[in-house]
Amino acid sequence: MVDKTADVMVNLTANDNSQVDFCNVLNKPVEIYFFVDPLCPECWSFEPYIKKLAIEYGCYFKLRPIVTGKSSNLNISSLNASEKLQTTWRKVPYNNGMNCDEDTWLMNPVSSPWLTSLAIKAAELQGIKPGSRFLRKLQEYLFLDKKNISDESVLIEVAEKVNLDVEEFKNDLHSNTAKRALQCDLHVSQEMEIEKVPTIVLLNREDHQDGLKISGVNDYNTYVNALFEMMNQYSIPSKKPKLEDFLSHFEFVASEEVSVVYDWSKEKAERELKKLQLARKVERIPVKYGTFWKYLA
Numbered sequence: 001m002v003d004k005t006a007d008v009m010v011n012l013t014a015n016d017n018s019q020v021d022f023c024n025v026l027n028k029p030v031e032i033y034f035f036v037d038p039l040c041p042e043c044w045s046f047e048p049y050i051k052k053l054a055i056e057y058g059c060y061f062k063l064r065p066i067v068t069g070k071s072s073n074l075n076i077s078s079l080n081a082s083e084k085l086q087t088t089w090r091k092v093p094y095n096n097g098m099n100c101d102e103d104t105w106l107m108n109p110v111s112s113p114w115l116t117s118l119a120i121k122a123a124e125l126q127g128i129k130p131g132s133r134f135l136r137k138l139q140e141y142l143f144l145d146k147k148n149i150s151d152e153s154v155l156i157e158v159a160e161k162v163n164l165d166v167e168e169f170k171n172d173l174h175s176n177t178a179k180r181a182l183q184c185d186l187h188v189s190q191e192m193e194i195e196k197v198p199t200i201v202l203l204n205r206e207d208h209q210d211g212l213k214i215s216g217v218n219d220y221n222t223y224v225n226a227l228f229e230m231m232n233q234y235s236i237p238s239k240k241p242k243l244e245d246f247l248s249h250f251e252f253v254a255s256e257e258v259s260v261v262y263d264w265s266k267e268k269a270e271r272e273l274k275k276l277q278l279a280r281k282v283e284r285i286p287v288k289y290g291t292f293w294k295y296l297a
Contacts, residue, residue, distance in 0.1 A: 030061040030230045033201040035194045036135070037070045038116050038149065041089050042217050043198045044139050045096035048260035049220055051250070055261060056237035057227055061202075065135065067117045067182060068189045068197055093289035096217060097256035097266075101288045104146040112150035115173075119155045121181040122172035126164055133162040140252065144287050202230045220260070243272055244281060247295040255291045 034050070036043045054063065089102035110116065116138065124131030137158045141147040147154050152173070159169040172178050192201055196215050200223070203211040212226045228234050240246075240262060247253065259269040273293050276282045285292040 028060055028062045029204060029206050030227060031203045031205050032061050032063045032227075033066050033188070033192070033203070034063055035066045035068050035189060035192075035197055035199040035201070037068050037197045038120065038135060038138050039110060039113055039142065040070065040197045041092040041098075041100045041143065042096070044100060044143050045092055045098040046198045046217055047098065047136075047139075048254075048257040049217070049223060051257055052220060052261045053223055053227070055240060055246075057224070057235060059238065060231055060235065061227060065132065066188055067120055067185045068194055069114070069117050069182070069186050070197055097259070097290065098143070098254055099287040099289040099292070100143050101146055103288075104142065108146050108148045110142070110148055110150045114150075115152070115155070116150045118178055118182055119158075119169075119173055121185070122169055122175070122178040123159065123162075123164060124181065125172050125177060126168065130162065130164055134158060134164065137162050144292070202226050204230045204232075207232075244276060247276070247282060247293065248297075251295045252285075253293055255293070258293075 050063070083105075086102040086105045089100045089105070092098065092100040104110075120131060120135050120138070123134035138149050138155075141154065141158060142149045149155065149158070155173070156166060156170065159166050192213070194215075198217065199213060199215040201211050201213045209230075212230060214222060214226060241249075243258070243262070246258075246261065250257075255266060255269050255273065258264065258273060259266050262269065262272075264272070270291070273282060273284075273291075277284055277293075281296060283294045283296055285294055
C-alpha cells in the first residue's frame with residue numbers, strides 16, 4: 001500500500017514561513033497578503049494558524065509576507081516604552097500559548113527595528129523560501145532566546161543558521177535593492193491602510209473582486225470562511241501529515257503549534273510528542289512559557 005503521507009510530504013513547498021503545499025494545483029486562485037512585524041508578539045502567536053491554514057488549504061492560496069515597519073519608528077530605548085513592551089509581551093503566552101519572554105527588554109532590547117526589517121528583505125533577495133526561514137528564525141531568536149535581532153552580528157548568525165549565502169546577505173543588507181524592497185512593502189501597507197499587525201488581506205487573483213481584510217488574531221474558522229468566500233466555494237481540508245513528518249519539515253515547533261494544527265488538546269499534543277522523544281526522534285526544549293521540540297534528523 002502506498003504511504004499517502006509520504007507522497008504528500010514530497011510536495012512540500014515553503015514560499016512563506018509556514019506554507020505547505022499539499023496539492024499539485026499550479027494556479028492558486030487566492031493570494032493572501034500577510035502583514036507582519038518581526039517584533040510583534042501577536043504576529044508570532046499567529047504562526048500556528050498560518051501553519052494549519054496552509055496544511056489544510058495551501059493548494060488554494062499563495063501567501064505573500066509584507067513587512068509593515070510598524071515598530072521601526074518606536075523609541076524603544078526609553079524606559080516607559082520598555083516597561084510597556086514588557087507588560088504587553090507578558091500577556092501573550094497566556095492569551096495565545098506561544099512563548100514570548102518579556103525579559104528581552106531588560107536583558108537585550110532591540111536597538112534598531114529598521115535594520116531588522118531591512119534584513120528580512122535582504123534575505124528574501126535569495127528567494128521567498130529562504131526569506132521565510134530567516135523571518136521564522138529571527139522570531140525564535142527574539143521571543144525565545146532574548147537576542148537583539150537588530151544587532152548586525154546576530155543577523156549574520158541567523159543567516160548562517162538558515163543556510164543563506166552569508167556573503168551575499170552581508171552585501172544585500174545595506175544595498176539599495178533591499179531598501180527599495182522594504183519601501184515597496186511599506187507602500188503596500190499604506191495603500192491597504194494597515195493599522196495593526198498581524199493583518200491578512202485575501203484577494204482573488206482570477207475575478208478581481210474586492211479583497212477581504214482581517215486584522216488581529218481571530219478564531220481559526222474566521223480565516224477558513226474568508227478563504228472560502230474568496231474562492232466562491234467550500235472545500236474539504238487536506239489530510240494532515242504524520243506528526244513525525246510535520247516535525248521533520250518544520251524542524252523546531254512549539255507544543256502549541258502541534259496542538260492547533262492537529263486539533264489536539266495541549267495535553268494530547270504533549271503526550272504524542274513525548275512518545276517521539278522516547279524514540280529519540282525529537283528533543284524537548286523547555287522555555288519560560290511552554291515547550292518547543294527540535295527534530296533530530
